[in-house]
Amino acid sequence: xxxxxxxxxxxxxxxxxxxxxxxxxxxxxxxxxxxxxxxxxxxxxxxxxxxxxxxxxxxxxxxxxxxxxxxxxxxxxxxxxxxxxxxxxxxxxxxxxxxxxxxxxxxxxxxxx
Amino acid sequence: xxxxxxxxxxxxxxxxxxxxxxxxxxxxxxxxxxxxxxxxxxxxxxxxxxxxxxxxxxxxxxxxxxxxxxxxxxxxxxxxxxxxxxxxxxxxxxxxxxxxxxxxxxxxxxxxxx
Numbered sequence: 001x002x003x004x005x006x007x008x009x010x011x012x013x014x015x016x017x018x019x020x021x022x023x024x025x026x027x028x029x030x031x032x033x034x035x036x037x038x039x040x041x042x043x044x045x046x047x048x049x050x051x052x053x054x055x056x057x058x059x060x061x062x063x064x065x066x067x068x069x070x071x072x073x074x075x076x077x078x079x080x081x082x083x084x085x086x087x088x089x090x091x092x093x094x095x096x097x098x099x100x101x102x103x104x105x106x107x108x109x110x111x112x113x
Numbered sequence: 114x115x116x117x118x119x120x121x122x123x124x125x126x127x128x129x130x131x132x133x134x135x136x137x138x139x140x141x142x143x144x145x146x147x148x149x150x151x152x153x154x155x156x157x158x159x160x161x162x163x164x165x166x167x168x169x170x171x172x173x174x175x176x177x178x179x180x181x182x183x184x185x186x187x188x189x190x191x192x193x194x195x196x197x198x199x200x201x202x203x204x205x206x207x208x209x210x211x212x213x214x215x216x217x218x219x220x221x222x223x224x225x226x227x
Binding site: 004033037042043045049056058064090091092097098099101103105106112 | 147157162164181203219
């Protein structure tokens with residue numbers, strides 16, 4: 001079956017712009033989580049959506065937001081980009097939640113210049 | 114809140130040698146434990162997980178891990194590594210009955226040399 005698909009794979013944006021990243025989970029998976037990965041901070045949890053509702057949220061500023069659609073596809077948005085937002089953004093899907101084991105996408109590499 | 118400490122940031126080994134990647138966690142509640150692997154330019158792949166039952170957990174690619182509650186550890190082992198095992202390995206924890214968000218360690222870069 002198809003894995004978790006993230007688009008685009010690479011993005012270059014200018015400071016102050018906004019960006020939207022997309023994630024298509026494995027068919028039948030209702031939980032979608034987003035992580036930010038950087039060399040300095042490692043993997044940090046952004047938020048989790050389950051059946052279109054945000055179930056958990058990490059410690060990120062309000063510039064980071066997300067949503068989930070009825071088909072479980074998810075998007076995350078970052079407004080007013082800062083240089084420090086440069087990172088690999090990973091989406092992970094699961095049947096019901098993390099305890100079932102996540103399947104990760106290959107990520108979107110965002111570079112802010 | 115939970116936290117995870119991976120004691121070694123880099124582990125170099127020779128091919129066919131055994132390897133152990135160490136992981137300790139901190140939590141005030143019972144936890145679930147996971148190991149994930151990340152190959153270059155890819156996302157993370159689940160190696161194995163401990164939810165309950167036997168403390169020795171077997172995963173994919175010949176890896177296994179042992180849950181030690183008294184020492185709050187979940188070390189990953191493989192008796193004989195291959196070049197293809199070169200990757201970064203992440204230990205993660207989530208709380209039972211809690212928010213279920215995964216908290217990851219900083220990762221251990223395993224390099225297998227010929």
